[in-house]
Amino acid sequence: MVSSMGKHSQHRIEVSCCVCGTTREVRPFLVKDYTHLVCAPCARKGGRPDVPQRPGMVLVHTYDVAGYFDGFTYRIADAEERASLDRAAALARAAQRETGGRSG
Numbered sequence: 080m081v082s083s084m085g086k087h088s089q090h091r092i093e094v095s096c097c098v099c100g101t102t103r104e105v106r107p108f109l110v111k112d113y114t115h116l117v118c119a120p121c122a123r124k125g126g127r128p129d130v131p132q133r134p135g136m137v138l139v140h141t142y143d144v145a146g147y148f149d150g151f152t153y154r155i156a157d158a159e160e161r162a163s164l165d166r167a168a169a170l171a172r173a174a175q176r177e178t179g180g181r182s183g
């Protein structure tokens with residue numbers, strides 16, 4: 080049984096790198112906002128959580144969330160992010176049109 084209501088909350092949970100499986104104990108509040116964690120060596124090598132690439136979903140990378148780990152949040156893009164994705168797509172289309180000759 081864990082002692083309840085500790086005055087000094089030293090509670091730690093074990094989390095693991097979702098690329099190599101390395102485990103570390105961290106404070107829960109440091110990682111609660113993230114759906115995936117990648118350890119620093121893996122993150123440096125470009126390691127990322129294995130998540131499906133879906134339209135309307137974004138994978139947000141936050142550096143150094145718990146000392147040894149980078150945090151990733153895989154979630155539905157909010158309205159603003161969706162708008163910027165749409166804008167980027169529209170810009171790409173406009174750029175294509177421009178190089179395709181002009182009318183007028």
Ligand SMILES: [Zn+2]
Pocket residue numbers: 096097098099100101117118119120121122
């Ligand atoms: Zn790792």
